[in-house]
Amino acid sequence: MYNGELVKLRAYKEEDIERAVGFINDEEVKKLLDSNTPFPMTKWQEEEWIKSRKAGSDSTxxxxxxxxxxxxxxxxxxxxECDLKNRHCTIGIMIGDKEYWGKGYGSDALKVLIKFIFEELNMNKIKLGVFSFNSRAIACYKKVGFKEEGILKYELYRSGKYYDIVQMAIFKDEWI
Incomplete structure (x- = not known):
């Protein structure tokens, strides 16, 4: 529906569920994505999550x-977390298929998403939080224009150790 140079952002399809379950249950993907205890997700849970998402709701x-x-x-x-009054939102992204890691697909998807947010939703600020050990994601975010706003010290407990969460943002007037 919304095209970049490498990717298309579209609605989820029922046939995506099997691959989505595989992505979300991959140990490395889950480590980079989920701040909760990395517990496996069932096909039924993923299916319910996809079905519960309303396309184009005011907040998600x-x-x-x-x-x-x-x-x-x-x-x-x-x-x-779209805040319509103050014109900001929070985003998340996952390239679950490891064959596509480090090849520009994530940054292309982000460019399309940012354009949609600023031009269609009329947001002024886009925010995200990234685990400090996810250097590939931090580099990707910086590549498309995100800047560090702050650090939440020792916010994440993973594999017996505490890690920071880096808060990043991009503003509409800086993006244009």
Whole structure:
């Protein structure tokens, strides 16, 4: 529905569920994505999550990320916590298919998502939090224009150790 150079952001399809379960239950993906205890998710839970998401609600928007060339579902991104009065929102992204890591698919998806947020939702600020050990994601966010706003010290407990969460943002007037 919304195209970049490498990806298309579109609605989730029922046939995405199997791959989505595989992505979310991959140990490395889950480590980079989920701040809760990394517990496996069932197919039923993922199916219910996808079905529960309302396309275009006032506070949440979810997109599947598809490879433009092959039509393959490779991940997802979302817009959450839309504050319509103050014009800011929080985003999340996951490239679950590891074959697509480090090849520009995440940054292309982010560019499409940012454009949608600023041009269609008329937001002024986009925020996100990223685990301090996720250097690949931090580099990707910086590549598309996000800047560090602060650090939540020792906010995440993972594998017997505490880690920081880096808060980042991009503003509409800086993006344009």
């Amino acid at each position: 928007y979810d997109f599947a990320i598809e490879d433009l060339e092959t039509g393959k579902y490779i991940g997802g991104c979302s817009i959450n």
